[in-house]
Amino acid sequence: MVYRTARVGLRLTNAQRNRCFGLLRSAGDVWACVLELNAWRRQRHDTPLVAYQALCRELAASGPETFAGLDSVGARSVLRRFSDAWFAAAKRRKAGDLAARFPRRRRALLPVRWYHGTFVLNGRRLRLPSAARGAPFWLRLDREVPYPAEQVRSVTLLADGGRLWIEVTAEVAIVSYPAGTAPEPDRKAGVDLGIIHRYAVAGPDGQALLVSARAIRAEQHLHLADTKGRRRAVARRAPKPGRRGSRRWRKYRRRTRLVEGRHRRRIRQAQHEAARSVVAWAVEQRIGTLAVGDPRGVLALKSGRRHNLRVRNWQVGRSIAILRDKAELAGIAVHLVDERGTSSTCPVCRNRVPKPPGRTMACTSCNATGHRDLLAAANIATRAPAGGGLVQPAVPPAVITHRRAGRHLPGAGRSRRDPVARTDHPV
Template sequence: MPRRRESSAPPVVYRTARVGLRATGGQRRRLFGLLRSGGDVWAAVLLLNRWRRQRGDRPLVGYQELCRELAAAGEGTFGELSTVGARSVLRAYSDAWMSAARRRRAGDETARFPRRRRGLVPVRFYAGTFTVDGGRVRLPVARGRPPLWVRLARPLPYPDGQVRSVRLTCAGRRLFLEVTAEVPVTVHPAGAGPDPDRVAGVDLGIIHPYAALAPRGGEGGRDAALLVSGRALRAEHRLHLAEAKARTRAAARRAPAPGRRGSRRWKQFRRRTRALEGRHRRRLAQARHEAAKAVASWAVAQRIGTLAVGDLRGVLARDAGRRQNKAVRDWAVGDLLRALADKAEQSGIVVEMVDERGTSSTCPACAARVAKPRGRVFHCRRCRFTGHRDLVGAANIAARASASAGAADGGSVVTGSPPVTTHRRAGRHLPGAGRSRRDPRRGLISRPPGRPIPTDPVVRGGGSIWPAVARPGTGPGSGESLAGTRREDQAPPHRGEPCLTRP
C-alpha cells in the first residue's frame, strides 16, 4: 500500500510503474550480471549467518551491521554491482528477516526466515545514484567499469523530477525497470472534492470484481451504483489454463528422464512457458488496475469520501474443493485491494475494511435473512424486494460502515426507486474481448454437453464457439454498451416493490 508523507508540504503518495527495457545483447549480459551479482550478495549473507549459527553466534540481520560487513569486503567484490545496489539487497534481506520475526512473535508458526538461495535478485537504485535522460536511464556500476545506459521501451509515466528510485528486475527472461515516483494527491476544486460524510460500499466478487453502491449518492437523492464486469478476466484464466494443459500434454514425451539434462527443444518449451506465464500475469494486472481506476473515478464523480470494502479473510481461508479453490486463487483479492487502495489514496479517498459476513444474504430493505441466490438476482419473499445480488452486498456493507461511524442514516440503506447504475468492463485489452480478433485459445475448450454443432460462418472450420464469439461492433470495447439489450438485462417489473437495480 502506498505511503503518505507527513509534513507541511502537500500530501503525496508513492506510485510504481513497470517499464520494459530495449537492450542490446551486450547490455542484456551486463544487466543480468547485475541481477546475478545481487543473488551472490544474498547467498553470501545466507552463508555468513549459517557459519555464525554453527558457531553459536547471533546472526547478522540488521541493515547497518550488514552494511559494515559489505564495506569490509570492498568495492567490486560482486562484479559490476555497485555498493548502492548491494545495499539494496541487504535491505531486502533485513526487511524479510524482521517481517518473519514479527509474524512469529505474533504467533504465526508458518513464518519462515530467509534461508533459500536465489539466482537472480532484483537490485534497487535510489535518487541521486542514477540519471534519467529522456528515454534513457544510466544505472550505477562498480568503480572502474564502463557506464551502463539502457533505453526504455516507453516514456516514463512520471516527470523526471518526481522519480525517487528504480528497481532492476526480470520476469520471464524479460528485463524491466520498476520506477517509483512521488505523486501529489489530487487537489479538487472547492465544493467538488470527496465528502467525508459520503460512504459507498464495495463488494468484491469474481463475476464483478467491484460492485459499489452509494446510498442517496446519485441525482435527485437516488442511490448511485457501479458494476465492473470481470468476465473477461475469468475467461483469460480459463483459456490460459486450457492452453497450459494442451502444451504440457504435447511436450510430455519430450520431458527428460530424472537425473538427465533436457534437450534444446525442452529448454525452448520451458522458455516459451515462462514467457506465456509472464504475459498472462501482465494482462491480468493491467485489467485489475483498470477496474480499480474505474471505481476511483466513479467515487470522485459521486464525491464519495469513504469506500467501505468487505473483508474476505474468512472466505479465503475456507477449503471449498479443488475447483472453487482454484477460482478463489485466481480471484487475487489482495491485488484487487491493493489496486483500489492505491487509486483511492491518490484521489483523497479513504478505504475502510468492513465485516462482510451475511451481506449478500440479508435484505437491505427489511433486514431479513434470505438464502443466497445462485444467480445474480436477489429476491426477498418477505417484503418483495428485488435487486442485483452484488449491489445488495454493497448496500449492506455501506450500511455497516455508516452505522459504525455513527451516521444518522446508518440503518437506512436503499431508496424506493432503482439506483443510477454505471456499467464498466475490465480487461478490454484482452484478446477476444473487444474489436480484436477471436482468441485462438477458445478452440481448446470443449463444447458443453448438449450444445449443437455450430453453423455460424464466423467460426472457422466448424470449431467450438464456447464461450461466445464477440461480434464486431457489438462486443466489449466497441464503444456501444450492451446493458439492457438482452431480455434478462432488462429491469424487472416493479409492481410497487423496491428494486435495487436490474440483474
C-alpha cells in the same frame, strides 16, 4: 504526496542484456551470502544478523568488487529487502501466525534498486551506477517515463517473464479538485469483491456500480487450457530428472516463460482497469470513503479442486491493494470491514435471506429484490472499520452503472461469451 511505480521496458543489445543479468545474479549472490552467514551463526548459537545497519557493516568489511559489477548501493538494496522480509515474518509470528517463514531460500536473480542521486535519467536514457573501475552503464527505455524527472525517487532493475524491466518510482501529489467538486468524507460507499463481478459498489442516493470480470476469468480459463496442451505436447520430450535439457527443451522453457509473463501482464492491466473504473465513478459521485469487505478469511477453506483454483486466481489481496493505491491518489479513504453475513442479509429489513440460485436476491419478509452483490455492498457500507468510523443506513441500489474490465484481452468484445456452458443459450 504518494508514491507511484511504473514499469518500463528496455531496448538492449546482447552485451547490455548480459550485463543486466549479471547484476541480477550478483544480487542473488548477496542474498545467498547473507543466508550462509546466518546459517553459520545458527550453528554457533549466535544471534542472527538481520538489522540493516549491521548487514551494511558486513558488506563494507567484505571490500570492493566482491560481487562482480554490482555497486554498493545496489548491494545495500538487497540487504534492505532481506531485513524487511525478516522483520515482517517476525512480526507475523509474534502476532500468532505460525505459518510465517523467515527468508532462507536462495534466489538466482534478485531485483536491484538504486535511489535518487545515484542514477541519471535523461529522457529515454538511463545511466545505472557501476562498481569501482567499471565502465558507465547506459540503458535505453522503450517509452517515456510517465513522471517528471525531478519527481523520480528510485529505479529498480528486474526480470519478469524472461524479459528485463525498469520500475520507476516517483513522488506524486494527490489530485486537487476545484471548489465544490472534491470528494466528501461523509459520503460513503460499500464495495463487495467477487470473482465474476470484481467490484460491486453501492453508494448513497441509490447509485451503484458493477464492474464485470468475466473477461479476466475467461482469460485465466483459456490460459490454463493452453498450458495443459503445451505440457501434453512436450511430455515425451522432457529430459529425465538429473539430466540437462536439450536445445528444443530449453526453447520450450523460454517460450513458456514468455507466455506466462504476457498472461500476468494482461491480468494485471485488467485489474488496474477495474480499479480505475471504481475510483472514477466514486469521484463522479463525490464519494470520499470506500468501505471494502475483506473476504480473505475464506481463502483457506477447502471447497473442491475447481473452486479452489478460482479462488487462487481471484487475487483478492492484489485487488484491494490496487484499489487502495488509486483511491489514495484521488483523495478517497479506503477502510477494510468484516463482510461476514452481508450476502445473506436484507439491507432493508435486516432479516436473513437464503442464498439465491442466480444473481438476484429476493427477501421473503419485505419483498425487496436486487442484485445480490450490490445488496451485499449496501450492507458493507453500513459497517464501521475495526477502529470505529462513520456508519450510515443502508440504501438499496436503484440506478446501476455497468462497466467491463479486460477489453484489451484477446477476443474480449461484444461477442465474447464466458467459457462455462449456459443452459439457456445454445452452445
